[in-house]
Amino acid sequence: MITLAGKKALVLGIANNRSIAWAIAQAFHSAGAELAVNYLPDEKGRFEAKVRELTAPLAPAIFAPCDVRDDAQIAHLFETIASKWGRLDILVHCLAFGNKEDLQGPFTQIRRDGYSLAMEVSAFSLIALANRAVSLMPDGGSILTLTYIGSTRVMEGYGVMGPAKAALEANTRYLAAELGKQNVRVNAVSAGPIRTLAASGLGNIHEAIHKTEAASAIKRAVTQEEVANTALFLASDLASAITGQTIYVDCGFSIMGG
Known part of the structure; x- marks a missing residue:
């Protein structure tokens, strides 16, 4: 059994009881981690x-506002962590956003502000958060983010999020290279399509799930709990030599041909 006993973990992006971030927070709590x-x-x-009520059973030690578009709010969050804990062992980044028209509309009609917004929230925020987190990881740590195969393949209805996730995965590698000397590992989990609130904005999520089920090696869709189990492993000491990687958790969809 994997344990995170004694670990301090910040999980960002819990929206509701169907979100992957929520499943990760539950898995971490069950493994003994203290949560922010x-x-x-x-x-x-x-x-x-909504988030306070949902997370109450996990008794998070820190419950704080943070809009990652605001540097002051990011600073306040990590100042709170520093004051309460003095350190951080795990950072989980489950944040992404794109305007609906930039997801489902023609790619050539994505506007500058919509492209910038998707990049800021979905990709740059990992850099901004890692910059603050690493100062609280003097003995090393694990940073995780969530991505999707639309970063490397054209997926219908994914639009602006494709480039945003591609940038996020590149950020993962560059952060891993820089922070490795401090024993901080940075990895991405590429989950298959799941019925979450965020995924509902893609418009064709049900069709995407059915296609994945039919085309994947295992012939089914992945669950939130399976993604959370992978995150739990990557956050633990069992994954001490894994960094800079994008780990596919998609029932083998990514390995299949057309």
Whole structure:
């Protein structure tokens, strides 16, 4: 059994009980990790209330607002972690966003601001968070992010997220190369399509899942729990020699031909 006993883990991007981030937070909690989680602040506090209620059974030691487009909020989050824990062992980045029209519309009509937004939230944010996290990892640590095969293949309805995820995977490799000397590992998990709130914005998620089921080696779709189990392994000391990698967790879809 994998243990994270004594580990301090920050999981960003929990949205609801179908999100991969939620499954990862549950797996980490079951393995003994102490958790910090964020919520996206909004004027009516809807996200805060939803995430607070959902994560209550996990008793997160830190529950803080963080919009990764705001450097001040990122700084405040890590200052809170430093004050409460003094260190951080694991950072999990489950953040991505693209405007609906930039996902489902013609690729040539993606506007500059929409492209920049997708890159900022989905790719650059990993760099911004890692920059803060590494100072709290003096004895090493593990940084994880989530990606998708649309980074290397053209997937219908994925639009602007394809380049954003490609950039995210490149960021993973460059961060791994730089932070390796500090014993900080950086990896990406490329999950197959799953029925999550984020995936519903793609418009054709049900069709994508059915195609994956038919074309994958195992002939089924992956689950949130299976992705979380991979994240648990990569965050643990059992994966101490794995860094800079994109690990496919898609029931073998990525290995198959047309």
